Amino acid sequence: MRAFELTKTRVRYRGSDILALCDVSVGVDEGEIVLLLGSNNAGKSTFCRLLNGLVPHSIPAQVDGAVEVLGRDVSKTSVARLATLVGMVFQEPESQLFCMSVEEEVAFGPENIAIPRAEIISRVEWALGVVGLSGYNARPPSNLSGGEKQRLAIAAALSMRPRLLVLDEPAYALDPAGRTDLYALLRTLRERYGMTIIIAERDAEELTELCDRVILLRSGRVVADGAPSEVLSRIDEMVVAGVSPPQIAHLSALLADRFPGKTRPFFTMGGAEKEIADLVRTSGGDAP
Numbered sequence: 325m326r327a328f329e330l331t332k333t334r335v336r337y338r339g340s341d342i343l344a345l346c347d348v349s350v351g352v353d354e355g356e357i358v359l360l361l362g363s364n365n366a367g368k369s370t371f372c373r374l375l376n377g378l379v380p381h382s383i384p385a386q387v388d389g390a391v392e393v394l395g396r397d398v399s400k401t402s403v404a405r406l407a408t409l410v411g412m413v414f415q416e417p418e419s420q421l422f423c424m425s426v427e428e429e430v431a432f433g434p435e436n437i438a439i440p441r442a443e444i445i446s447r448v449e450w451a452l453g454v455v456g457l458s459g460y461n462a463r464p465p466s467n468l469s470g471g472e473k474q475r476l477a478i479a480a481a482l483s484m485r486p487r488l489l490v491l492d493e494p495a496y497a498l499d500p501a502g503r504t505d506l507y508a509l510l511r512t513l514r515e516r517y518g519m520t521i522i523i524a525e526r527d528a529e530e531l532t533e534l535c536d537r538v539i540l541l542r543s544g545r546v547v548a549d550g551a552p553s554e555v556l557s558r559i560d561e562m563v564v565a566g567v568s569p570p571q572i573a574h575l576s577a578l579l580a581d582r583f584p585g586k587t588r589p590f591f592t593m594g595g596a597e598k599e600i601a602d603l604v605r606t607s608g609g610d611a612p
């Protein structure tokens with residue numbers, strides 16, 4: 325099934341004369357991990373907000389074209405219903421944590437949709453376990469580290485048992501170890517629960533191995549959409565879109581330039597190792 329489908333979608337916020345998204349047509353299947361890549365103002369957050377109905381139900385905007393999430397027309401589906409289908413994690417976890425304890429935070433969503441108490445308790449334990457915060461139940465969220473707050477925000481989204489998880493610049497406040505943990509968690513969520521995951525980010529550096537697909541946004545338009553190997557090799561297009569290409573893509577282009585026809589594009593460390601080993605073998609150990 326399609327996780328979501330945008331068809332010629334245009335968004336204009338109320339009072340603005342700029343199109344935040346312009347004729348965006350994108351369909352994503354369930355189970356995909358998608359990187360939504362773009363610079364400031366490219367439309368990443370707007371794209372994310374369409375998927376949980378925040379735009380236009382809570383933030384007024386004119387939305388043209390169709391937005392379907394798990395087969396439902398978002399314009400005709402309430403935010404409360406959408407919250408059971410789409411989990412949302414924002415750039416700054418503080419902005420979405422407001423309870424006195426970790427447990428209350430994770431229970432908040434299910435309580436709001438009148439899930440029975442016993443089921444809520446089991447969901448809270450499950451969600452805290454998945455994100456590695458078991459035993460943190462009574463801790464005040466304000467006392468957690470940045471990485472722990474981010475994981476708590478994810479647990480709060482998971483307790484609604486969403487099929488689609490949308491993360492808007494989730495790595496923003498994390499150190500490199502925190503980011504590695506976050507990406508491992510996202511991989512687990514896809515593998516174990518078949519969740520569809522959308523990650524909006526300004527650079528792809530650490531995400532080339534995690535994502536199945538990259539959608540490049542520039543000024544509200546989709547300028548590239550495909551496998552990481554296709555999109556990330558379009559270095560010039562990424563630069564025009566204000567996004568720095570991953571260093572591994574630069575290395576791939578550099579080798580292709582230096583040894584024409586002898587290497588294939590690569591976007592992972594494993595791919596680089598293989599191409600360089602082949603190059604050394606075919607050139608009798610003299611290069612590179």
Ligand SMILES: Nc1ncnc2c1ncn2[C@@H]1O[C@H](COP(=O)(O)OP(=O)(O)OP(=O)(O)O)[C@@H](O)[C@H]1O
Pocket residue numbers: 337338340342343344362363364365366367368369370371383526
């Ligand atoms: N609530 C709003 N009201 C009016 N205009 C908005 C609103 N939110 C975003 N915009 C405008 O919509 C366009 C797309 O913004 P959006 O926030 O979706 O981009 P973004 O890719 O998330 O950028 P960033 O990397 O800075 O978070 C921008 O021109 C922005 O100024």
Ligand SMILES: [Mg+2]
Pocket residue numbers: 368369370492
């Ligand atoms: Mg944004």
